Structures are given as structure tokens and as C-alpha cells.
Amino acid sequence: MSLVTISLAIALSAPVPPTAIPSQNPQLAAIRNDPRLDYVTIADLVLQAPLVIDGAIRSAARIRGAEALGVAPGRERYYVEVDVLGLVRGTGGLPPRVGYLVDVPLDARGRAPRLKGLRMIAFARPVAGRPAQVQLVSLDAQQPWSPELDAQVRAIAREVVAPDAPPQITGIGNAFHVPGTLPGEGETQIFLTTARNDPVSLSILRRPGQAPRWGVALGEIVDDSAEPPRRDTLLWYRLACGLPDALPETALQSTEPDAAMLAREDYQFVRRALGPCPGRGATATY
Missing domain, CATH: 2.40.50.120 (OB fold (Dihydrolipoamide Acetyltransferase, E2P))
Known part of the structure; x- marks a missing residue:
């Protein structure tokens, strides 16, 4: 042969x-x-x-x-x-x-x-x-x-x-929304599941008269310093191509209906900010 x-x-x-x-x-x-x-x-x-x-x-x-x-x-x-x-x-x-x-x-x-x-x-x-x-x-x-x-x-x-490489996103664990003291104020936190069980979470802050602000945290501590990932980085790729299109109902089981609605809206805000996952499955052109 x-x-x-x-x-x-x-x-x-x-x-x-x-x-x-x-x-x-x-x-x-x-x-x-x-x-x-x-x-x-x-x-x-x-x-x-x-x-x-x-x-x-x-x-x-x-x-x-x-x-x-x-x-x-x-x-x-x-x-x-x-x-x-x-x-x-x-x-x-x-x-x-x-x-x-x-x-x-x-x-x-x-x-x-x-x-x-x-x-x-x-x-x-x-x-x-x-x-x-x-x-x-x-x-x-x-x-x-x-x-x-x-x-x-x-x-x-x-x-x-790299030792601090962002992990592969496998799904969403749980999510909740906490209203603030003023109308239109509140915070949504969404905890992601990963292939290595590393902690990754999204936070979305709402303030009266301001556009929502969001960030991603790689670690146990989530604070106001969390920022969105830069586009065309591995962290952006992990989120844009790894997150589901919508929050699963299982992530909101213990959340009141009004708070769950706001959590869903905040999640969609994050998905729009990340943008689509282009090129997936495409072959190169000549």
C-alpha cells in the first residue's frame, strides 16, 4: 500500500x-x-x-x-x-x-x-x-x-x-435582579457555568436617566469596576459565541416575575452589546 x-x-x-x-x-x-x-x-x-x-x-x-x-x-x-x-x-x-x-x-x-x-x-x-x-x-x-x-x-x-485565560462558557447557572431605592434603579447579576468550573459573572447596572452599564467579572468578587470585554479578544469570543440566546427559565426559578422580566431585558442588552458570533462554520473564500 x-x-x-x-x-x-x-x-x-x-x-x-x-x-x-x-x-x-x-x-x-x-x-x-x-x-x-x-x-x-x-x-x-x-x-x-x-x-x-x-x-x-x-x-x-x-x-x-x-x-x-x-x-x-x-x-x-x-x-x-x-x-x-x-x-x-x-x-x-x-x-x-x-x-x-x-x-x-x-x-x-x-x-x-x-x-x-x-x-x-x-x-x-x-x-x-x-x-x-x-x-x-x-x-x-x-x-x-x-x-x-x-x-x-x-x-x-x-x-x-495564558494562566488567566478566560474559560469556555457552558451555560447559565442562575440570575437575579435587585431593584434599587429609586424608580428605574437596579442591578442584575448573572452567574455563568464554565468547563473548568471557574467563576464568571455578568453584572448590569441601571441608574435613573442613564443607559444601562454592564461588565464581566472573572473571579469570586463582583464589583462596580467590572467592564465589558474588548471586541476580538478571547473573553469577547467566549461570551459572544458561548452564551445562549436567552436566559433559561431554570436560571430564574426563585425570582419574582417583575424582577425576572428585568433580568431578561438586561441579559438581552448584554447580548446586543456583544454582537453576533460571525464566521462560525464558514469556510474561507478564494
Whole structure:
């Protein structure tokens, strides 16, 4: 059995077939609209991938026939070997050259771009027992290298492993609203559940004649100094992409109806302030 056939068998056992996006290339530059991906797409890839590889494609062999089973229309499957220029994320190191499968989108003329020599960033997982083989983690898990993308990927990778990295949000534990002494005054506190059981809470303050003000606290202490997260940071990503669309009824079981209504309104205020979670599930464009 050839190396390509073995690699194909490994890749087809994955739950999601990979795809490829070649790196900087004049052929691609003319047809690509925006080479910079949004923060959510990049963060999704970094968080999924135990290995983030900066590399250059040394060779690309097209896969045909039965070994190209499952390739979507408008794509061609290739087995590529990549010279590793650097490991952006991962432990234990990699061989100087690794191989993996990619399904490459064709251009408007039905042609695949030239892959050999292209620099890219690959988001991958190791293959057990095969140190020179990796597997892309999703359909957009190979991206064309650029200084901007490289800097963004490295920044997110550093945030993810930092000791104070915000945890993954898994839901909402409980919420309550406490009215103030003046009409229109009050505070809502919403306690979130996380994958590591780390304390995370939202606080929304209402003052007469003022717009509501909110913040997020990472820790047991919640005070007036809590601030909203900056957009395109890991904390913003965790909230914008991890919070449910609405407060669950289970979070308000012990709350009076009027206070529960205000807590729901305050939660929606936070959701609007965070904005949508763009790019989730989207594939990169050529």
C-alpha cells in the first residue's frame, strides 16, 4: 500500500473531511476578496487544533478514482508534503516535513491552483503512530499565510495558554435582579457555568436617566469596576459565541416575575452589546 493510500485511509476516518486553501499566490490574489479572516473563525481553528503549523508546500499529488471518494463537487483532493517552518502551537515538536490531505476548491475555469511552493498555516491534529502525518481539523483548516494572519493566530494561541485565560462558557447557572431605592434603579447579576468550573459573572447596572452599564467579572468578587470585554479578544469570543440566546427559565426559578422580566431585558442588552458570533462554520473564500 502506498503512502498516499495509507494517508487517505487515515483522513477518511475523520468525522469531517478537510479542505485546503493555498497560500500567497498571484493566481489566487486576483480572485480572493479579503485575505483576512474574522476573529471568530481564527479562534475556532486555534482552539480545535492541537497543532498549528507554519509551513511551505514542497509537493502536491492529486488523488483520483476511488481514493477521492467523498470529494465535494468543484474540488480536487491532493496529498501534500509540507516543509515545517515553525510550530505556532503544539508540544513535542514535529518532523521537518509532514504530509496531509486537502480538498482544494477549483477556480471559475475548473482548475486547481498551483500548490507547490505556497506558504500556509495549517490547523491540524496528530495521527497516532505516524509522526510525519497530520490531519486538518476542519474544512477551512489550511489558510494562506500573511503577516496579519500570522500575528492574529499567534496572539490567540498565546491567549489560550495564558494562566488567566478566560474559560469556555457552558451555560447559565442562575440570575437575579435587585431593584434599587429609586424608580428605574437596579442591578442584575448573572452567574455563568464554565468547563473548568471557574467563576464568571455578568453584572448590569441601571441608574435613573442613564443607559444601562454592564461588565464581566472573572473571579469570586463582583464589583462596580467590572467592564465589558474588548471586541476580538478571547473573553469577547467566549461570551459572544458561548452564551445562549436567552436566559433559561431554570436560571430564574426563585425570582419574582417583575424582577425576572428585568433580568431578561438586561441579559438581552448584554447580548446586543456583544454582537453576533460571525464566521462560525464558514469556510474561507478564494
